[in-house]
Amino acid sequence: MQKLTKWFNFTVDMGNETEQLILEAARKQFIQKGFAATRMQEIADEANINKAMLHYYFRSKEKLYQEIIVQMLNTIVPRLSKAVEYKGTAMEKIEKVVHTYIDMLTEHPEIPFFVMSELSQKRESFIAELKKRAMYFPPIFGFIAQINQEMQAGKIRKIPPIHLFLNVLGMCVFPFMAKPIFCNIMNIPENNFDQLMQERKTVIVEFVRNALKVEE
Amino acid sequence: MQKLTKWFNFTVDMGNETEQLILEAARKQFIQKGFAATRMQEIADEANINKAMLHYYFRSKEKLYQEIIVQMLNTIVPRLSKAVEYKGTAMEKIEKVVHTYIDMLTEHPEIPFFVMSELSQKRESFIAELKKRAMYFPPIFGFIAQINQEMQAGKIRKIPPIHLFLNVLGMCVFPFMAKPIFCNIMNIPENNFDQLMQERKTVIVEFVRNALKVEE
DNA sequence: TTTTAATTTAACCATTTGGTTAGTTTTCTG
DNA sequence: CAGAAAACTAACCAAATGGTTAAATTAAAA
Numbered sequence: 001m002q003k004l005t006k007w008f009n010f011t012v013d014m015g016n017e018t019e020q021l022i023l024e025a026a027r028k029q030f031i032q033k034g035f036a037a038t039r040m041q042e043i044a045d046e047a048n049i050n051k052a053m054l055h056y057y058f059r060s061k062e063k064l065y066q067e068i069i070v071q072m073l074n075t076i077v078p079r080l081s082k083a084v085e086y087k088g089t090a091m092e093k094i095e096k097v098v099h100t101y102i103d104m105l106t107e108h109p110e111i112p113f114f115v116m117s118e119l120s121q122k123r124e125s126f127i128a129e130l131k132k133r134a135m136y137f138p139p140i141f142g143f144i145a146q147i148n149q150e151m152q153a154g155k156i157r158k159i160p161p162i163h164l165f166l167n168v169l170g171m172c173v174f175p176f177m178a179k180p181i182f183c184n185i186m187n188i189p190e191n192n193f194d195q196l197m198q199e200r201k202t203v204i205v206e207f208v209r210n211a212l213k214v215e216e
Numbered sequence: 217m218q219k220l221t222k223w224f225n226f227t228v229d230m231g232n233e234t235e236q237l238i239l240e241a242a243r244k245q246f247i248q249k250g251f252a253a254t255r256m257q258e259i260a261d262e263a264n265i266n267k268a269m270l271h272y273y274f275r276s277k278e279k280l281y282q283e284i285i286v287q288m289l290n291t292i293v294p295r296l297s298k299a300v301e302y303k304g305t306a307m308e309k310i311e312k313v314v315h316t317y318i319d320m321l322t323e324h325p326e327i328p329f330f331v332m333s334e335l336s337q338k339r340e341s342f343i344a345e346l347k348k349r350a351m352y353f354p355p356i357f358g359f360i361a362q363i364n365q366e367m368q369a370g371k372i373r374k375i376p377p378i379h380l381f382l383n384v385l386g387m388c389v390f391p392f393m394a395k396p397i398f399c400n401i402m403n404i405p406e407n408n409f410d411q412l413m414q415e416r417k418t419v420i421v422e423f424v425r426n427a428l429k430v431e432e
Numbered sequence: 433t434t435t436t437a438a439t440t441t442a443a444c445c446a447t448t449t450g451g452t453t454a455g456t457t458t459t460c461t462g
Numbered sequence: 463c464a465g466a467a468a469a470c471t472a473a474c475c476a477a478a479t480g481g482t483t484a485a486a487t488t489a490a491a492a
């Protein structure tokens with residue numbers, strides 16, 4: 001499996017097939033089982049390659065894991081961050097955030113588990129990568145400032161902005177964490193669940209809009 | 217360390233000191249690290265006993281783990297279930313649920329992580345124990361029915377009850393899952409966080425009350 | 433006190449697991 | 463095509479880990 005492909009005069013790094021197979025298999029395993037419960041052999045089996053290849057391409061389990069984390073955070077964090085930066089009224093911003101979160105979580109429902117599991121185990125490599133992305137947080141403070149402003153102007157009901165923020169995120173993220181309880185324990189089919197989450201987009205936005213409506 | 221204590225004429229099982237030490241150490245380790253990442257030796261060290269004692273009292277890692285799960289679920293589930301059964305108006309019920317959840321999570325902040333981590337890894341022993349407690353869910357359907365009723369009667373704004381339920385739980389539970397991000401990543405001190413959660417009790421209840429207020 | 437049963441310990445065992453190595457095959461390059 | 467570099471494989475290794483055992487110690491019963 002060749003790494004380089006001739007294309008016109010250039011030698012272009014198209015990425016390597018084996019490497020991609022490994023990354024995909026590793027992502028699946030790490031995200032579902034967490035670091036400790038994942039076996040290098042299982043990753044190799046899933047990718048249909050020799051176990052030694054894992055070390056050939058990524059040196060160690062830890063390094064491979066790191067790679068997965070970096071890729072995942074680079075996909076997710078900017079997308080969520082951009083939603084918070086969306087220009088408009090506080091309610092429009094909230095609407096954007098709700099839609100982005102629910103779309104993202106519908107595409108990657110395993111992510112909250114992964115993040116939570118690694119945070120709880122205090123895996124340094126994970127926490128370090130998250131800290132590097134602290135630069136993505138300022139938009140949140142901008143968001144909070146804007147809410148404060150609109151509250152002072154009497155456009156929306158007063159509520160400590162941090163609580164409003166936690167309320168919105170909680171309503172979006174929590175159901176995805178409760179999904180296994182719905183689907184496995186209460187035997188609600190998967191597509192019912194996905195549909196419910198789509199409904200939530202408008203339900204949550206309406207809920208927040210009413211909660212923030214000022215008395216006339 | 218004796219297991220049996222004479223008391224009047226009876227021989228009473230007071231539990232065993234060693235057994236308790238093991239359970240406490242195991243609980244701490246399993247809840248923080250999950251099943252796979254927990255080492256029997258670490259449990260033994262934490263309990264200051266010989267590793268063989270773990271097997272003497274609990275046969276295997278799996279059995280010990282099972283014991284921890286059962287104890288935890290038996291403590292938590294009925295308490296939460298009772299809150300949902302609380303008699304009163306929908307809003308009073310919601311208030312009770314919010315307070316119970318936040319108090320419980322303040323006492324046991326690790327539990328959501330544990331539950332989520334085990335659910336994500338689809339650990340059969342855990343899911344099985346959870347299923348056994350499905351009998352605790354009916355109160356939820358009663359709760360939903362009552363909300364439907366009050367909505368029909370025009371006492372509260374209309375919203376699909378399942379969404380209302382998810383909203384309330386999400387607002388309560390999510391912040392505890394985001395706690396490490398607050399405390400580790402954004403460097404907010406622990407006691408600040410706990411205070412914020414106490415505030416949330418009234419903030420959430422007010423938020424929901426307004427969201428459900430019918431137009432005059 | 434003697435005997436019996438429960439509890440505890442250190443040493444040991446088998447398996448799993450991350451990681452290595454030495455050699456083979458494939459691909460690229462001059 | 464020849465030689466070199468890259469990709470790949472099977473066999474192997476050392477450490478970690480769940481679990482066992484046989485013997486020692488302590489408590490209970492007779």
